[in-house]
Amino acid sequence: MWTKEPARINEHIEYLGTHELCFHLVRGNDAMLIDGGMSHATPALEEQFANLDIDPATVKYAVVTHSHFDHCGAVPYFRHRFPGIRILGTAAAQESLATEKIADYNARVNDKAAQDLGFGDLCEPIANRTHELKVDTVVSEGDTIDLGQGIVAHFHPVPGHSKCCVATYFPRFKALFPTDTTPHPVGEWTNLTFPSAQHSFVEYVDSLKRLNSFDVEILGLDHHGVLLGPDAQEFLAMGLRRTLSFEEMVLKRHAETGDLDALSRELTHEEFERVRLPFITEDLFFLITRAMLKRVIGHR
DSSP states (O other), X not given: OEEOSOEEOSSSEEEEEOSSSEEEEEESSSEEEEOOOOGGGHHHHHHHHHHSOOOGGGEEEEEOXXXXXXXXXXXXXXXXHSTTOEEEEOHHHHHHHTSHHHHHHHXXXXXXXXXXXXXXXXXXXXXXXXGGGOOOEEOOTTOEEEOSTTOEEEEEXXXXXXXXXXXXXXXXXXXXXXXXXSOOEESEEEEEOOOOOSSOHHHHHHHHHHHTTSOOXXXXXXXXXXXXXXXHHHHHHHHHHHXXXXXXXXXXXXXXHOOHHHHHHHHHHHHHHHHOOTTOOHXXXXXXXXXXXXXXXXXO
């Protein structure tokens, strides 16, 4: 089952945000937010939080699943909405978001998207609040946080999409939040996007193989919803098959022409209209595609 829009998943897990920008709230005695999204999702979040019976003091953690602009833009809002919240991420994410150039770029893209998408008057600009994007606490392989009521978060770095990706797993619910270390569904849950391995294609495949080893009944994506039941495990398997077939296709087509830029343009044209994330321009999509193709071709 594919839950495309925000909804209650079970008594302890809420899917919040939007279809394109997914946030996941996991509650025991304490609560944890998974992903930092973008600032223009905060009006939707504010309405959702207002409708939840939740004490702000119990929301103690938020996981920045990686440091890209579409995964940290709501962090300043979290800090003000939930005073005392600790922002979690890998050491690589902490280093990245502490880099002035990266923090400034992330803030600028978030503020522009908010204006372009008509949310400029509804969410506070973050360009002058880049210090709030930082990671407070580093999580590493095997680290855990106990939220109470037998609900324990386990952290697993899964590099590939970026150097700093981290997945979060809750054994009690067999709930996995894999960040962008898997293709995403579009249209139908069995129709998957291209993989997104801008940092390292080899590490992306290794991380996706590792995620396939988890026992999963709830798969909370950063984009495009939540997979439930047997479909959650099957989706991970499909993601790995999709990734490996994409690699074969890229190598074959590149061998025919040897022209990386031309192939990047072709694949951008094929995929951009299908994926259609409103905060990703076609020019940026081309750069993302080209970076990934370089990783696919370069490791052979």
